Amino acid sequence: MPWFKIDDASHSHPKFMAAGNAALGLWLRCGAYSAQHLTEGHVPAAVAKAYGTPPQARKLVAVGLWHEPGHDCPRCPQPAAGYVVHDFFEGGRNATRAQVDASRKGAAERAAKHRDGKKGERIERESDANRARIDDEPDADRERNAPQFSDSTADQDHLSQRTGLEGGAHPQASSTPIQVLPTEVPPPPTPSVRPSTEVANVSGRGEVQPLIAAMVTNGMNVSWGFQPDEWIELRDAVRRVGVPLLIEHAARAWRNAKNTPYSARYFYPGWTSLEAETAYTGPRAITGPPSPAQSYLAQMSAHAERLRQQSAGGA
16 A cells, blocks of 8 residues: 655644645645555645645645646646646655556565465475375275276186286276275365455456446546455445445435545445344234233233222222
8 A cells, every 4th residue: 555655854844834734634635645546746636626625725836835737846747737746756755656566566476476385385285194194004904995906807817907917918907997096186276365456356346336337327426446345345335235325325425515525435434334224123923822921911911900990999
């Protein structure tokens, strides 16, 4: 996971002091957005609008923490639109897209190599155990488990196949199946463990696609940048409560939002916390003859009612 890093002395930097806390909150959120989506310091105007106000954005440009298209800073690239974070890569604080991709590829290769090594060690241990079991087997058991040969011969005057192999002519093969030694049986295939990204591609985002289409149909166009485990959580929410309830929740949140949501991550906490409606589990009608306990309770209730009536009549 990429990180948006800042210097530990930046809290007292003149630009930070001039920007103020409100504008710095916008700067921090948009910097984290850029690191997550690998935009290399570019901040879309829609993201800046979703996370802050135009005066806050203008303050960041004025103090030099952001640049607009046409800026004159020689160290920062020109944004086609929106803004660019000043000195996003200074001192190697933040990684480029190429560096993040290379790091992820290296991590995947190391994980695959580790799994292959574990698989090889397991197969070797199983083979050693099989060899040790055969070596420790008593002679009588070893003879009993040895391959069995048929006594039938082809013009060999009652010679067995084993005799024929030792000195006589080679007999015809018998139709009797030959027993296979335990060491000749290949070990069962070891199930492979899919990386989390492959699992997400197979069973995560595919089942969330109806929710994505329903959001577009209802006029809620947002980006869908989620991690593999988050796609799995959304898939479980779709299975648990269904797309209509998720859309109803999103519509309420959309209406109540202070600023128009830009990302589906705005709805993620609510979606994943929804639970399906619980079926009625209250008391059900009693059928059949009453139990002894039920009969006793009915008698006591009738007796109490008679006493109440007698008391009311005496008064």
